[in-house]
Amino acid sequence: MTAREAVSALRETLGAEVVALPEEFGDRRVVDWSGLPGATPSAIVRPRNTEEAAKALALCTKYKQAVVTQGGLTGLVGGANVLTDEVVLSLDRMNRILEIDEVSATMTVEAGTPLQVVQEAASAAGFYFPLDLGARGSCSIGGNLATNAGGNRVIKYGMMRDQVLGVEAVLASGKVIGDLNKMIKNNSGYDLRHLLIGSEGTLAIITRVVLRLRPKPTATATAWCGLPDFRAVTTLLTRAQAGLAAGVSAFEVMWAGYHDAVIGNLRNLRAPLADAHPFYVLLESVGTDPVRHGDAFEEFLGAMLEDGVVTDAAIASSEAHARDFWSIRDAPGEYQRFIPNHAAYDVSFSIAQVGDAAQKCEARLRERWPQALVLTYGHLGDGNIHIVVDVPGMGKHDHDEIDSVIYDVTREFAGSISAEHGIGVKKRHFLPQSRRETDLEAMRAIKAALDPDGILNPGKVI
Known part of the structure; x- marks a missing residue:
């Protein structure tokens, strides 16, 4: 045929x-x-x-x-x-919001619904949908599920799989599986929802989902911090999680190389602090007590400054000021303006190993390419860092040697070659560096059982 x-x-x-x-x-x-x-x-x-x-x-x-x-x-x-x-x-x-259940705090949507539409509908109903990505206006809920998207607020709310209660999907055969239940507790056999989330369209096609909504934050505090070393960064994370009553909603760490490169090359960005620091952290906490939240946040930062954990800090005085902080962290969207041929990596490690792993990656890259620009940043609270490498004179797709350096270090630290972007075609050949052969055998068996003719997204993942 x-x-x-x-x-x-x-x-x-x-x-x-x-x-x-x-x-x-x-x-x-x-x-x-x-x-x-x-x-x-x-x-x-x-x-x-x-x-x-x-x-x-x-x-x-x-x-x-x-x-x-x-x-x-x-x-x-x-x-x-x-x-x-x-x-x-x-x-x-298939982009409709089918129902918002205010009692169950759920939203039922079709898989083609854009993330931003879901966020805005949740807000209009008095709720909060916490998943947030730079591509919010374009990416779809189905795609977020297929890749188990992460984003900036995983530290408080979890990955995309943590925002979903029910999933309906169509198998290659045309049979419909799953259900649109709204229960948080549901231990009725194998959880097909979690099997399909992150499968990148290789097992079934997700068509409708029930999303979990959260209480809308009514207070947000944001600070830009300069820190002396990576140990101080992890200390700030640990103490913020323990000391901020509302918890930490974002903890974005940026090495000086990243900070200096984006500030120096993008004219719309301004450094929040007067002096240079080895590390920077964008710290955010959201809560529901507008009166007390800001004061408690300032008190916490004051203690961190007094103890020397933080060298200097600026607290956002308005939403616009906070957006200025976030625009520095969101600068990767502007890489094409000054490093159009860069190679980008999305890897993860245990939080305790992030600093050593990042240091080893950069050292090995500089051994091979002394003039390389290496930018490191990420969501430290979930162990996810992004490493961007630009080697002068290297073509846009000539990154095989860089791949080997980054993924060899990832294997040595027992990390993951993909923290939040999936495997697709680009990382398929490196998957054995993050997964055992027995894991891959199990994946192939599941694929063969649900898609025996191999028609769903062939050549991707495995």
Whole structure:
């Protein structure tokens, strides 16, 4: 059977309104943000509901037609890119908020709903949806689930899997599994929800979900801190988690190399502190007591300054001031302006090992490329750091040697090659450096059981 036969059957069954042919794509983007190459899909299927998605997959299984699921296309590892003559199943039409249950504190949505739409709907209903990413306006809830997205507030609220109570999905066969339950406690056998979250569209296609909402914070305190060494950084984290009654909602650490590079190259950014420091931390705490929250935060920082844990600090005096702090941490979105050919890595370690692992990565990089620009920063509270490397004269995709340096160190520290962006195509060959062979055998067995013909996102993850 050929792709042409499969596309013809899809078009005949679902209609031209749902199934578009290549000449009908127009200027529609069909690759993610990874910069990796992608082929043109044989067709784009845009179901309007779960039933149409199920019919599409049943037909694709019948014709042995490979399928790639696409959401907001904001991924960074090529997981949503077409490799050969695959069909794309896009969930962009399944973008409705179906229900907000104020008593259960849940929101039921279709998987194509943009993250920012969910955040705004939760806020309008008096709640808070804590997952937050720089791509919030474009990324979809389904994509967030497929990659188990993290973001800036994992330290307080957890990863994407911690924001979900119920999941509905369609298997390659077209059968619908899961349910839209709203229970926090549910131990009725294997939890298919957690099996599918993080599977990058290789096991099933998530269509609808029940999201967990949180109380809306009514007080936010944000500070920019300069610290003398990495030990002080981990001390600040430990003491903030123990000493701030409302806890820590964000703890973003930046090495001096990152801070100096973005401040020096992006004119819209200003250094919050007058003097230079080896490390900087953006510390945020959210709570529900507007009267007491700010005072307690200032008292805590005062104690940290007095004890020498923090060398200097600036507390945001307004939301706009806090946004100025965050704009420094969010500067990676502007890398194309001054390091367009950079290599970026998203790795994680135990918190106690982050400092040593980052130091070893930078030392080995400089042994090989003394003139390299190395930028290190990340979400220390969950052990996730980002390492960005720019070697003068190196092409945009000539990063194999850099990959080996970073992932060799990651293996030595028993870390993860992917903290929050997934595996996709880009990291598939390095997966054995983070997982045992027996783990990979178990993954292959699960894949074979749920997708025996291997039509779902082939060539990705495993």
